[in-house]
Amino acid sequence: MTTPDGTSSADLPSVRLGEASQRDRRWTLASLFSWVVALIFFAPIAWIAMSAFKTTGQILSVPPLFIFQPTLENFTEMFQDPKIPKFFFNSVLLSVGSVLIAIAVSFLAAYSFSRFKPPGTDFLMFLLLSTRFVPAAAFVIPFFQLFGILNFRNTYVGLIIFYVMFSVPFSVWILKGFIDGVSQRFDETGLVNGASRAHVIFRVVLPQVKPGLVAAFVFNIIFVWNEFLFNFQLGGTDTNSIPVALFTALYQGGAVNWTYVSALGTAYVLPLAVLIYFFQKYLLVGMTFGTVRGEV
Amino acid sequence: MTEAVIKSKQPELIQGKTGKSAPRKAKSRFSSNTLWSGGLLVPVLLFFILMNVVPTIWMLGLSFYDYTLTSAKGMEFIGFDNYTRLLNDGPIQLAISRTFLFMVLAVILQTLLGALIGFLFWRADRMPGRRLALTLLFTPMVLAPLSSGLFWRLLLDPVFGLINYFISSLGFEPVNFLTNPDWAFTTVLLVDTWMWTPFMALMTLAALGSVPKAELEAAQVDNLSMWQRLIHVIIPYAKFIIVLGILLRTIDVFKTMDLVYLMTNGGPGDRTELIAVGLYRLAFQSFNLGYSSALAVLLLFIAIALTSIYLFVLNLRARKELKDQS
Numbered sequence: 001m002t003t004p005d006g007t008s009s010a011d012l013p014s015v016r017l018g019e020a021s022q023r024d025r026r027w028t029l030a031s032l033f034s035w036v037v038a039l040i041f042f043a044p045i046a047w048i049a050m051s052a053f054k055t056t057g058q059i060l061s062v063p064p065l066f067i068f069q070p071t072l073e074n075f076t077e078m079f080q081d082p083k084i085p086k087f088f089f090n091s092v093l094l095s096v097g098s099v100l101i102a103i104a105v106s107f108l109a110a111y112s113f114s115r116f117k118p119p120g121t122d123f124l125m126f127l128l129l130s131t132r133f134v135p136a137a138a139f140v141i142p143f144f145q146l147f148g149i150l151n152f153r154n155t156y157v158g159l160i161i162f163y164v165m166f167s168v169p170f171s172v173w174i175l176k177g178f179i180d181g182v183s184q185r186f187d188e189t190g191l192v193n194g195a196s197r198a199h200v201i202f203r204v205v206l207p208q209v210k211p212g213l214v215a216a217f218v219f220n221i222i223f224v225w226n227e228f229l230f231n232f233q234l235g236g237t238d239t240n241s242i243p244v245a246l247f248t249a250l251y252q253g254g255a256v257n258w259t260y261v262s263a264l265g266t267a268y269v270l271p272l273a274v275l276i277y278f279f280q281k282y283l284l285v286g287m288t289f290g291t292v293r294g295e296v
Numbered sequence: 297m298t299e300a301v302i303k304s305k306q307p308e309l310i311q312g313k314t315g316k317s318a319p320r321k322a323k324s325r326f327s328s329n330t331l332w333s334g335g336l337l338v339p340v341l342l343f344f345i346l347m348n349v350v351p352t353i354w355m356l357g358l359s360f361y362d363y364t365l366t367s368a369k370g371m372e373f374i375g376f377d378n379y380t381r382l383l384n385d386g387p388i389q390l391a392i393s394r395t396f397l398f399m400v401l402a403v404i405l406q407t408l409l410g411a412l413i414g415f416l417f418w419r420a421d422r423m424p425g426r427r428l429a430l431t432l433l434f435t436p437m438v439l440a441p442l443s444s445g446l447f448w449r450l451l452l453d454p455v456f457g458l459i460n461y462f463i464s465s466l467g468f469e470p471v472n473f474l475t476n477p478d479w480a481f482t483t484v485l486l487v488d489t490w491m492w493t494p495f496m497a498l499m500t501l502a503a504l505g506s507v508p509k510a511e512l513e514a515a516q517v518d519n520l521s522m523w524q525r526l527i528h529v530i531i532p533y534a535k536f537i538i539v540l541g542i543l544l545r546t547i548d549v550f551k552t553m554d555l556v557y558l559m560t561n562g563g564p565g566d567r568t569e570l571i572a573v574g575l576y577r578l579a580f581q582s583f584n585l586g587y588s589s590a591l592a593v594l595l596l597f598i599a600i601a602l603t604s605i606y607l608f609v610l611n612l613r614a615r616k617e618l619k620d621q622s
Contacts, residue, residue: 031423034416041494042432047458048447060456105339116333130603131348135551135572138592141358141579142351165347168340197332226440228554243440247558250446258450265443272438277431284502287437287495291610292540294502
């Protein structure tokens, strides 16, 4: 990959003119329009974030209020509800726990696929990718019954195992791509010089695919953080994550509690936006399930 | 800059090819390699069998049974009856053709808009605060569709929603976007476009980034018009990634469920019932496990077919790159 410092624009076609010109930011017509487009796409989210600082009366006001006295009441009220920290805890535990396991097992498999090419490699890679292309609803029934038999419903173990498999296809694809990019010479030199295979895998190859590990980690976290259907069907009050909390807020009682929804929604979106800002250079490989590499 | 992940064509490990007559040392190396290659796969295979193979076989099995949770009848083996029923099921076929319509409209709309926006950002490569602007642009596509649906319900509310405020301040009647049969499909399509146009913009940016800089400079030196540059220089290089983006969007439309489920739950009537929503409703609202599994198997086959097409294009690109290198 490229720039280790992560400047997103350093690799653009016309910016390779030298150090000085990289700082040469310009307001052109194109950059002005680009900003307008970006703001238009973000406006709906900004409106929700604004609503999070309004009272119920202000949210429901006609005409909508653009200028108002912001209040933090929604957030303080939200975090006083003991269920909310639990939802956040579940989201973090399920995503981080499962993704760490998924990356560990995927790295090993990706190394094997890349270096040994065991028979059926292409077929397995194909199957892995296709599992991510099936509508989630197709698999809900068998998982629901299977989890009933295994006593996995509403348990962290069950959901983490599920999310490991949910994260494996993308991790294997992305890591195989990165390991393919590390020359076999490294492995051969290591082995010829008497290093063990384990040493080659963990001390020689692993350090060279760090960007792949980071990308796999960040985007799997996002995917698990966002997953709704299986958490809703297989989880329960002990293991539900934030999307389920948003969903149930909608159907609690008659009217929607919009202050709650917008405060929780804002708290849920914020980490995602921060991740996108800091890991923008992995966005492409992340959103294409590890099949296309490059930067924007 | 941008490269599809290439199936590397590096020479096979020599040890792996060693025949019978090889010295003892090479032979032990051979078995150790086999051991490693298999051993490293064991954890992933365990997860894969437990969490993919078993549920898939389960699903296949269920699809041959008449099994409705709410009926007292229990399970009854009926062979292919669920599948023949699928062939004659009007609402399901309608949902499939509606999904295709949605797919075509969504993909065209998002590709064109995304290409335009991607091109704009490509030209504005030195804009101030580019990274922040891209973050704002890309945020809609990383939100859970569920939360987007929820957010848009607030924005589209006929009474206090922001969108209707703009519409009525322009002098039009407020529209009940999600419950009006004339509007619901369009509304869902537009919200989907809001979510996924940034993705096509991302793919366009990557595609434009894959055009060699030397070629672009040469075109500039030759004084080609922007249009000529687009046709003769940019598109030949950029098309691969754009096609991959279009395919990924196509696949995703088949998966679109959470967004619709939350905004309209397929309604009003069946106006927004895409196939994944229909499947979910079949399984969890009418509890018809056997029949819904048959539909799930059908969607599984569609997904496998689409994956094959996707990988075919991906490999096409990889092969071309290898040829270009040699």
